[in-house]
Amino acid sequence: MVFAGLFFVLNTGLIAVAIAFEQRVRALPIWREHFLGLWLTYFGGGAVAALLVVLVQERHPDVLALVLLAPIPFIIYATFRNAVGRMEDRVGHLNQVNGMYLCTIETLAQAIDAKDQVTHGHIRRVQQNAVKLAHALGIDNDSQLRALEAASLLHDVGKLAVPDHILNKPSTLTPTEFENMKRHANIGADILASIGFPYPVVPIVRHHHEAWDGSGYPAGLAAEEIPVGARILSVVDCFDALTSDRPYRTRLGREEAIRVLQDRSGTMYDPRVVAKFLNMLETLPTAVELPSTLPSHVLSDITGTAQGDMRRSVTNSGDPETFATLFELGVQAATAPNVGEALSRIHAILRNLMPADVCAIYLNNLETDTLVATFVSGVHAEAIAGTTIPVGQRLSGWVAANRQTIVNSDAALDLGNLTMQLDPTPVRCLSTAIGAEPLLGVLTIYSTRRQPFTDAHVHMVEAIASGLGSLLQTRPCETPFKEASVPKVEPEFAERVH
Known part of the structure; x- marks a missing residue:
């Protein structure tokens, strides 16, 4: 039994040391977790061997005794191999699950980092x-x-x-x-x-x-x-x-x-x-780039597809009729005494060309990093005027943050609970940025009709927003409402490391 114990310690201990050396961890925890439970097999084999020796010595060399006892070590060996095989299968399964788990974590992490560029x-x-x-x-x-x-x-x-x-x-x-x-x-x-x-x-x-x-x-x-x-x-x-x-x-x-x-x-x-x-x-x-399991263009492809499916192009934005309309819009805006009147004149033309029931200019407040509906024309103008949207949030805020136009999105995602208070209810919107650097604001058009905005409508509104950018820089901007007071932030700057 002493030799069985010595063999158990040496055999399992050396294997645990080899595994620990490869994984750069301590050997004792590995031995306790994976090998300590095998002691019964080793001592059982030792006991059978001792029994065999005693029987042989008592009965002298007897072929019948050897035949009867010979299967016992093989049965113990087969049992031991079966137990080890099951343990190896379990370890292999755990390693496979762990690998899938780590790949899932890494893919999620890459998606997060794609958001952070x-x-x-x-x-x-x-x-x-x-x-x-x-x-x-x-x-x-x-x-x-x-x-x-x-x-x-x-x-x-x-x-x-x-x-x-x-x-x-x-x-x-x-x-x-x-x-x-x-x-x-x-x-x-x-x-x-x-x-x-x-x-x-x-x-x-x-x-x-x-x-x-x-x-x-x-x-x-x-x-x-x-x-x-x-x-x-x-x-x-x-x-x-x-x-x-x-x-x-x-x-x-x-x-x-x-x-x-x-x-x-x-x-x-x-x-x-x-x-x-x-x-x-x-x-x-x-810092060398490594292969990615999640291409960085995936999110932009999804966004483009989602918006593209909602658009229906029905006319060419470069036809003479469109140019004539844009020229008339430019004249009306240029002759207006202020931005508010310019928006009213533009809206009067747009509502005959597209489902433009409300036109709102959200001006960018750099101090509070918010958009404020400063000029609004159309139905619900009084209710929407003064609406404040943080840059980066809702639809108009997303447009301001990303300088990208969105079309045919649910108006409730922009106006929130205010939508439920309006009758007729705005159901979709078209929103585009006014100015790039610096961002002056956002032009958002709300529709209460089922008719969607088309590609031609998008091109026209983007052209109008470009003209409004020039107008906002040259004309006074009277604010037709009183903004909510916001604490002024001192112009300090936060250092960015990562």
């Missing part, structure tokens, strides 16, 4: 480098490593709640925009908390923007209060972001990015994590 290789590099840095720091706890792997992919899931125009703004964020951006850490953690990860992913996601000196967000944690996974992720994510192109700046050189990390060591980042990261930097891959 981040290269798809970014999340993979961050994941790989974060795990390597964790090993270099001596972290070998399997739960922490798996949490870091998942959090590296999903740490920005909360950006789903941040408007696109803030995520991809090509200039520095205003204080209001930065406060909106900071919400993504808590939102992302709350989203992932409902999944029930078997390892601590949520704390890493919630606190990956905390600072070593306590000046970060959302909880203002400092030093060792910050989860070590979040400290690792923040350093790796920052360096990869600095060395990658972003909508608001071009990439930095490696040496310049290193200086940024060194300057922030001890204030924003854990000094020990920064030092270890810089020591192993030469072994890490550079």
